[in-house]
Amino acid sequence: MSVIEFLRWIIVATPRFWKRALLISFDFCALMFALWASYALRYAEWTPQITDERLLLGLLAPVIAVPVFIRMGLYRAVLRYLPDTAIWTILHSMVISTIIWVIFVFLTAMAGRDIVPRSVPFFYFAIGVLLVGGSRFAAKFILSSGTGIRRDEHPMLIYGAGPSSVQLATVLRGHGKRYVVGLVDDDPQHHGRDVGGYRVFPPNQLPRLIEKYGIQEIILSMSSIPANRRQAVISLVSGLGVKIRTLPDITDLVDGRYLVNQIREIEIDELLGRSFVPPDQTLLRSVLHDRVVMVTGAGGSIGSELCRLIVQWKPKCLVLFEANEFALYKIDRELRSGGHCDVVPVLASVRDAAQVRAAISGNGVEVVYHAAAHKHVPLVEANVLEGISNNVFGTLTVADVALSSGVEKFVLISSDKAVRPTNVMGATKRWAELIIRAKAAEATKDGNQQFCAVRFGNVLGSNGSVVPLFREQIANGGPVTVTDPDMTRYFMSIQEASELIVQASAMSMGGDTFLLDMGEPVRIGDLAENMIRLAGFTVRNHQNLPGSIQIQVTGIRPGEKLFEELFYDVTNALKTEHPKIMRAQASHSAQDVTQALRELQTAVDQGDETLARSILFDFIRIP
Structure with a gap:
């Protein structure tokens, strides 16, 4: 010593x-x-x-x-x-x-x-x-002296040299055992200077600083920079084997979504490079304000986020239709605490026509967002009859009741797995799309009712997404399991998906299938590596044996594809007034779907899984 x-x-x-x-x-x-x-x-x-x-x-x-x-x-x-x-x-x-x-x-x-x-x-x-x-x-x-840090202290850097960075460093002095070693900034004029008592370093010195001072965390304090530059910075620091967090955006502070001195985790969607388009307030207001809205599957990830968005626009009433008791309790309790509108919880299955009719007719529902579905691919693949019963005939039940009850707008939440599906879940979603087109054709004959579907890819953090699984595996020290690292999927945030769903429904003319712009597909292997690095760990592989967490390849599961598609025919997609929303053309007639549904129902009633699977896939192979 x-x-x-x-x-x-x-x-x-x-x-x-x-x-x-x-x-x-x-x-x-x-x-x-x-x-x-x-x-x-x-x-x-x-x-x-x-x-x-x-x-x-x-x-x-x-x-x-x-x-x-x-x-x-x-x-x-x-x-x-x-x-x-x-x-x-x-x-x-x-x-x-x-x-x-x-x-x-x-x-x-x-x-x-x-x-x-x-x-x-x-x-x-x-x-x-x-x-x-x-x-x-x-x-x-x-x-x-030396590293500048005691053994029980938490050394960190702050990326950014503005006033907010200095304020953050000052605040962190009094919180636990954090030790701010210095600031990092892109501006060469700041390099080598002391700002608020902290030395400012250039980004190219990050590896040296991490090694010399044992940096465990980098906090990004640069919410005002352009999105593309922010993504580049996150990509730079995410590969350094330290934990990355960020200050909330100033708009989040004003809206009260974060405390002033709160630091949040970097979200994986910040690495996806998606361009943000502010929602069209007019479209949202036209379909939600002072309306009676019902959301099926209201306790699920998509359904609950839709509910949170809907209540902000002060509908006359929001009906929560959910089969899971605890999920319904949670979202009902959350929405009631806001006090924005009347909330009616309904605990029932979408296959129960009497309960669906009571919820729609009894509350005078004007708009229905149908998000209820079994979405976990391997589970639905192992439970074919249940998947068909819930996803196909549950959709049929809700759509029939909505049509007969005079609901103005019916919106099906679909999936990119409905395009040329190779699994039961995707096939049931394709059937649901065809059912909605058939009901839209009937609605056109009878009045001004509009039925449409909105198709998009994976939603980050949803119950069926791989992201929560990766987070859990990383928290447990690994390994992170991927079926195939070269597999690609489309991703978007739950909030963005919900806003686009509602805006698409406002543009519906009946019989539409809307396609959300998901950006570029993401390689699952890259997603796993980025999540490991964002958590402050390194990937253990042949090139880096001392790494923290290993990625284990388990092989493609039954029904999975290496890549998903959003279009049956890209040339058939039409632009809309919103840059992130496109419209697809229709194909099957109502008569085709009606007859196929009778055959599928017979197979389900007989419990014949092989026949049901055959009918399910044979019908949607028709061009």
Whole structure:
């Protein structure tokens, strides 16, 4: 153990009370020495004559100074986090204490006592500042030498050198064992400078800083920069093997979604590079405001997010239709606490026609968002008859009741797995789309009712998404399991999907299948690696054997495809007034679907899984 490490250990191990007592004692002795040194300098001899009057005045100097130091807060500061600006507080304290001492000297001179040479107070002030200030900064140096961090401290960097970064660094000083090593910024003009007492480093020094200081976390404080630059920064730091978090956006702070000093985790969708298009307020208002809206599957990931969006637009009433008791309880409790509108929870299955009719007719429902479905591919593949019964005939039941009850808008939440499906879940979703087209054709004959479907890919964080599974596996230390690292999927956030679903429904003319722009497909292997890095770990593989978490390939499961599609025919997709929403053309007739449904129902009633599967896939293979 070196001398500095030994001194650091003593300082850290000493209780706070005794540290203050030691500091006060040191200041008392240091100021006495400062006064003796001032006389020595004045008389140019190391042993100046010390009279009783000089000794009394010498004792008076620290007696005056220590209460002033206490009042100025010099003994409240934590030396480890002492800012450079503390020198001004020390100067201010010494000025006050020196002036008070000079006043006493003047009074004793008037009383005929020994006169203090005029240069002594100046020497005393200068030497006192050096001793008092030097002791503080020497202690800070000892505590921050080497790596600058104690073993139980959490070293971190802040990416950004603006005012918010400095404020964040100041706030973090008083929170737990965090230690801000410095700031990182892209602007070359800031490099090498001190901002708010913190050194600013260029981004290319990040690997060196992480290795030298043992950085465990990087906090991004740059919400105002363009999205593409933000994505580039996240991509840069995500590969460094440290935890990454971010300050909430200023709009989130204004909306009250975060506390001012709250730091959130980096979301995986921030790495996807999706361009954000603000929702069209007119479209949302036209279909939600002062309407009676029902959401089936209201407790699911998509259904619950739709409900949260809907209540913000103050509908007349929101009916929550859900078969899962606990899921219904949670979303009902959450929405009621907001007090935006009347909320009616209905615990029932979409296959129960009587319950569906009671919910729609009894509440005068005008708009239905049908999100209820079994969506987990392997589970539906293993339970074919249940998947068909719920996804196909549940949709048929709700659509029939909506049509006969005069519902103005019916919106099916579909999936990209409905395009050329290879699994039961995707096939049932394709059937649901065809059912809605058939009902739209009937609605056109009878009145102004509009039936449509909205098709999109995976939603980040949803119950059926791979993202929560990856998070759980990473939290447990791995391995992270992927069926095939080269598999690609489309992803978007739940909030964006919900907003686009509602806007698409507002543009419906009846019989539409809307396609949401999902951006570029994401390679599952890359997604797993990025999530591991965002959590502050490294990937363990042949190139990096000391890595933290391994990615394990398990093989493609039954019914899975290497890639998904959003279109049967890309040339058949029409643009809409919204840049993120497209419209597909129709194909099957109502007569085809009606006859096929009878055959499928017979197979389900007979419990013939093989026949049901055959009918399910054979019908949707028709071009």
